[in-house]
């Protein structure tokens with residue numbers, strides 16, 4: 672699945688994310704913090720989401736704590752080189768960023 676970096680899934684899905692209070696910016700999870708995961712409810716913008724123009728960026732994407740997270744494992748049915756259909760769906764039904 673090829674991500675178009677629209678950011679819709681980071682806003683309009685329920686997903687467990689790394690608790691922002693557990694992150695040392697630019698490094699990884701603070702080893703002193705115990706509660707690493709927190710539910711980001713649908714409709715609420717993920718605190719790790721940022722935009723450069725229209726391009727969505729996940730600020731923890733390159734950190735070790737992102738590896739194996741639900742976001743990292745997000746896939747959809749179809750071929751590996753298919754464009755993400757989820758973002759197109761959110762856009763088509765009128766969801767906003």
Ligand code: SF4
Nearest residue numbers: 681717719720729742
């Ligand atoms: S952690 Fe990153 S990929 Fe996951 S919802 Fe937040 S911004 Fe999106």
Ligand code: SF4
Nearest residue numbers: 674675678680755758
């Ligand atoms: S909805 Fe799809 S294309 Fe948009 S950011 Fe999420 S994975 Fe990428």
